[in-house]
């Protein structure tokens with residue numbers, strides 16, 4: 079038996095390193111890599127189920143094409159045929175419009191491997207084209223962190239064990255970041271208190287010493303109220319304020335005149351005693367780890383919420399170097415050259431740059447494009463018709479497109495509506511480098527088995543397609559198709575990366591992941607400067623609702639749509655090992671809602687609004703706020719079809735406001 083070192087490329091905090099055990103070219107099991115300092119020899123259930131993922135009966139084996147689109151009349155085609163159709167379309171559009179702006183892609187985080195930026199590199203190699211910009215998840219928070227700290231900061235998650243107080247705002251690691259829980263449990267064994275602030279009584283909240291239920295979108299108000307108590311009681315770190323902050327006088331004036339504890343209590347739903355208790359804990363328990371979850375930025379108050387929590391962490395003197403501070407996200411990619419992502423394409427005679435579309439409004443903005451319109455779309459590492467919103471606009475966009483190509487491992491909803499579907503490899507079938515947006519470990523992903531049937535990696539597809547494209551039209555693409563995956567990997571391991579990760583060569587990563595040895599950020603250090611951000615008015619939860627629905631009474635429930643334990647969006651739905659989580663949606667509703675609409679436990683119901691409806695099975699959750707509906711991101715009938723788009727002109731500069739939608743519920747009507 080051979081053992082290979084792999085790394086999970088899923089969009090997950092952990093980016094686990096794993097060992098795959100291969101017999102006669104087939105993976106027979108996977109286990110966690112004990113040399114990885116974050117996952118420490120363990121995987122989550124999804125990770126242990128990877129053998130079922132690789133050899134899944136539903137996995138795509140060959141390129142396929144359907145005609146007409148959406149008919150389900152699929153036929154197997156050769157790769158040459160697929161390339162030929164794609165190349166003909168690219169070249170024809172280039173002649174028709176005089177540029178490649180009619181060609182675009184939509185790709186995001188389905189695979190976090192550095193070599194998967196081959197999609198971006200391939201399109202760059204065509205010259206100016208149409209591309210998505212922004213980030214559905216983290217941008218609002220990143221902006222807020224940079225406004226407060228002047229740079230991206232996030233402590234090493236392993237350091238949470240040293241905290242005496244852990245305050246988790248809007249994150250549920252017991253489900254979405256299971257490996258972090260061991261560091262939390264270790265801290266608690268040493269006496270730390272765990273506080274969870276969340277509208278939902280989550281699995282993490284159930285483990286907490288104190289659970290604070292806050293109305294959705296009002297975390298910032300709560301943080302400013304705690305800050306006011308700390309300031310009024312002189313329970314703040316005066317030395318830090320005097321020496322390492324700016325805008326303090328203005329902020330103190332703001333909380334003095336604008337923050338009213340009684341009003342905050344009403345808006346947030348947190349009692350005055352609860353607010354005082356939080357202030358008491360923040361003032362006494364040092365060091366304090368403040369974890370700012372991604373959930374609290376999924377509404378229009380996202381940036382203000384995170385700024386306010388940053389402020390609270392600074393004010394309470396919790397930024398002691400290496401022990402307390404803010405945990406948000408670590409942008410490991412910033413260290414790397416990311417050569418595929420940043421590949422420079424050829425210049426166009428009169429078009430300077432590619433056309434950019436906000437990824438959070440992709441379909442809506444793509445439909446409006448003219449001169450030229452978007453006509454060819456390549457979709458990779460993404461299933462927008464499950465995880466995005468505004469599905470009706472996606473359908474309109476698809477109607478306008480002349481060719482849609484999707485690269486995936488399974489027949490997703492998006493693939494079903496494409497013209498050509500190309501089969502993708504898993505991470506066991508290609509080498510790659512994996513970093514994390516949470517911890518600071520760099521892992522090498524070895525090729526453990528040959529590619530499954532005719533599947534290919536994004537990089538191999540880019541190499542093959544650009545080579546053939548140039549055979550048809552010399553110098554159309556400047557993609558260096560002759561470079562092997564290992565060449566790209568070697569080019570990422572620059573002298574500065576070698577120094578940062580204590581590496582002589584990427585080959586050392588074959589013996590185990592390496593930890594980033596220099597914390598570039600200076601959070602908590604004597605050189606750090608913290609800026610107190612004065613917020614724009616933070617909308618109350620009811621204001622947030624009325625901004626996105628036309629008739630408040632017809633959609634009285636705020637919709638929260640978190641990830642679940644055994645899925646990441648639509649992924650893993652075909653794995654029988656994970657089948658305890660059914661594909662049909664479960665809608666959790668409060669006792670208030672159940673009584674008002676005469677809904678019983680287990681009854682078939684529909685969740686609906688002006689965008690559409692989904693069928694679901696009712697589950698009554700007595701801990702849920704009265705006017706919240708909770709549906710997890712699972713199933714073939716995705717809840718995101720009822721997500722209402724929030725106007726946002728800030729291109730690429732804010733996260734998607736998934737939690738600003740409101741819905742109604744009723745018994746199912748056939």
Ligand code: SF4
Nearest residue numbers: 086090093094122125
């Ligand atoms: S999904 Fe996350 S926790 Fe599970 S194996 Fe992959 S990286 Fe690890």
